Amino acid sequence: MKPLKKQEQNAAFSIVLIKLLQGFITSDEKKYWEPLLIYQETVRDYFATLGLSLHLSMDDGYAFLKQGALKQDDASAQDQQIGEALEEAADETDETTDTQMPTLVRRMPLSFDVSLLCILLREALEQFDSKVSDDHRLVLHRFDIYDLLKLFYEEKTDETKQFKKFDTLINRVAELGFLKELKGNQNSFEVRRIIKAQFDAEKLSEIKAQMILEIEGV
Structure with missing residues (x-):
C-alpha cells in the first residue's frame, strides 16, 4: 500500500472517527475499514477520552462504539468534546478535494415492525452459525424473509398488499445496514454480522416473547 501523505492521513483518520460516531463500520466498506485497521490504537485512545470504547471484530468484520461508564463531570462535558472532535475533523479535511466527509446524523428509534424483523434476522443468524457450514x-x-414475518402477522386476503409492507420493512433494515442486497439479484440478501452486536443474543428470547404478547394483544 502506498504511504499516505500527512494531509491524507488526517483525512482518513477523521472520516473513521465520524463514521464510527454515526454508527458502525463493516469490512466491505474499504474506505473506512482499511484506515480503521491502520489507526486502530489511535482511534481507541481518542474515543477513550470521550468515554467511548471501540469494539472491533476481525472474524465477523465489523466495528462500533460502545458507551462506557462516565463520571458525572465527564458526562456533562462529553457533548462538548464530541462537538470539538467533529469540528477538528472537518478542519483537517477542508483542503482535501478527493475525500468526502460523512455527515453526522442522529440515531433514530426503530419502529416495532422494524425491530421485529431485526430480531428475527438476528435469530436466523444464530441458528445458521450453530450449524457446520x-x-x-x-x-x-x-420470500424466506416473508416467511419469517408472516408468523407474526395475521393472514391477509390481499397478499400483495402484505408483501408490499414486508418489502418496506426489508428496505428499511437494509438502509440501517443489517441487510445487504446481493449484486445482480434484488431478491437475495446477506444478513450482515453487525446485527449480532446491535442485538444482544442474551435478550433475544425475552424481546421476542414481549413482541409476541404485543402482537397477540395480551
Whole structure:
C-alpha cells in the first residue's frame, strides 16, 4: 500500500472517527475499514477520552462504539468534546478535494415492525452459525424473509398488499445496514454480522416473547 501523505492521513483518520460516531463500520466498506485497521490504537485512545470504547471484530468484520461508564463531570462535558472532535475533523479535511466527509446524523428509534424483523434476522443468524457450514454468510431470499414475518402477522386476503409492507420493512433494515442486497439479484440478501452486536443474543428470547404478547394483544 502506498504511504499516505500527512494531509491524507488526517483525512482518513477523521472520516473513521465520524463514521464510527454515526454508527458502525463493516469490512466491505474499504474506505473506512482499511484506515480503521491502520489507526486502530489511535482511534481507541481518542474515543477513550470521550468515554467511548471501540469494539472491533476481525472474524465477523465489523466495528462500533460502545458507551462506557462516565463520571458525572465527564458526562456533562462529553457533548462538548464530541462537538470539538467533529469540528477538528472537518478542519483537517477542508483542503482535501478527493475525500468526502460523512455527515453526522442522529440515531433514530426503530419502529416495532422494524425491530421485529431485526430480531428475527438476528435469530436466523444464530441458528445458521450453530450449524457446520463452509459458508460464512447467511443469504436469505426475499420470500424466506416473508416467511419469517408472516408468523407474526395475521393472514391477509390481499397478499400483495402484505408483501408490499414486508418489502418496506426489508428496505428499511437494509438502509440501517443489517441487510445487504446481493449484486445482480434484488431478491437475495446477506444478513450482515453487525446485527449480532446491535442485538444482544442474551435478550433475544425475552424481546421476542414481549413482541409476541404485543402482537397477540395480551
